[in-house]
Amino acid sequence: MSIRPVSVGRGLLAAVLSMAIAGCSNSEPAATTVEPAPVEDSELALVDPPRAVTTPTGVVVPVLSANGSSYVVSTPCGRDTTLVWGQPLRDIQVVLDPGHGGSEDGAIGGSLTEATVNFEVAQLTASLLTAKGISVALTRTSDYRIPVTSRVAVIEALRPQAYVSIHHNSSPVDPSDEPGSEVYVQRSSAESARLGGLIHDRVVQVLSSFEGVTWISARNAGVLSVVNEDGEDAYGIVRGPSSPGVLAELAYLSNPSEAELIGTEEYQLAVSEAMADAIINFLTEPDAEGTELSSDEREFPVDNSTGGSQNCEDPELV
Numbered sequence: 001m002s003i004r005p006v007s008v009g010r011g012l013l014a015a016v017l018s019m020a021i022a023g024c025s026n027s028e029p030a031a032t033t034v035e036p037a038p039v040e041d042s043e044l045a046l047v048d049p050p051r052a053v054t055t056p057t058g059v060v061v062p063v064l065s066a067n068g069s070s071y072v073v074s075t076p077c078g079r080d081t082t083l084v085w086g087q088p089l090r091d092i093q094v095v096l097d098p099g100h101g102g103s104e105d106g107a108i109g110g111s112l113t114e115a116t117v118n119f120e121v122a123q124l125t126a127s128l129l130t131a132k133g134i135s136v137a138l139t140r141t142s143d144y145r146i147p148v149t150s151r152v153a154v155i156e157a158l159r160p161q162a163y164v165s166i167h168h169n170s171s172p173v174d175p176s177d178e179p180g181s182e183v184y185v186q187r188s189s190a191e192s193a194r195l196g197g198l199i200h201d202r203v204v205q206v207l208s209s210f211e212g213v214t215w216i217s218a219r220n221a222g223v224l225s226v227v228n229e230d231g232e233d234a235y236g237i238v239r240g241p242s243s244p245g246v247l248a249e250l251a252y253l254s255n256p257s258e259a260e261l262i263g264t265e266e267y268q269l270a271v272s273e274a275m276a277d278a279i280i281n282f283l284t285e286p287d288a289e290g291t292e293l294s295s296d297e298r299e300f301p302v303d304n305s306t307g308g309s310q311n312c313e314d315p316e317l318v
Helices: 010-023 039-047 114-131 148-158 190-207 256-262 265-284
Strands: 052-054 060-067 070-074 080-083 094-098 136-138 162-169 174-176 182-185 215-217 245-252
Touching (some): 052 148, 060 148, 094 114, 094 148, 114 136, 114 162, 162 265, 182 190, 215 256, 256 265
Parallel strands (some): 094 136, 094 162, 162 245
Antiparallel strands (some): 060 070, 070 080, 174 215, 182 245
């Protein structure tokens, strides 16, 4: 494959990648090192308990009740447990949701799993946003399983200005002259459609600069509302949160040509900056718009074989 260089601020992104690789692995939390909470956090927790905390191992969990610096929380698998300490999370502007994880690999492309790629892209995007002064949290901070209901609970607890669920696609589709990126939006939210349009526009623009890729695409790829038989948003991660958000299927991991690209540092850096740029535009420019929302809703009976809580094993919290 011949990859033409793309203008994505390579120096900054290479530094971000180096920090991400040095700071975590698939077996360790992606979050920054958790330090003991300062005294003012404990005092604040008495009068204004946080709605979510980061555990000593870096896992983000919603708070059900608080008593000083100790918390009853909901684990990634949805179980109640008590933490004697957690780092409060407040004023989070953006939540990134790396799809799949743990026993759920998601799509497969050669030796790549979707769960791993989603997580790498989420980390890089978070680092870029943080460098711009935007507060970010991840629903999944390492390689563990987290059901959709728990992902929604984290987003609801943090109440961000926007969230993005990061995925890579695998549906059987047709050859295309351009990337088949899809962004699924909340059908009743104009802000979700605006966020989705900005992300789709920037991602497709960046992917189109890569040469030698044989793309595939669905007939109506773009910015879409995907509904179930009841006319509701089909995907729980789109339907559940009250904050404006989207599910982004960036490229097709099931397509060997795209999988070869997706496994490269160039791809992961490029799409991470594309999403960071789109999110920043969404937050700072109320009139900014991208790809127009398709007028055709896609009907899709979602496969519930993934994303559930059956046989879910929690990661270590302390």
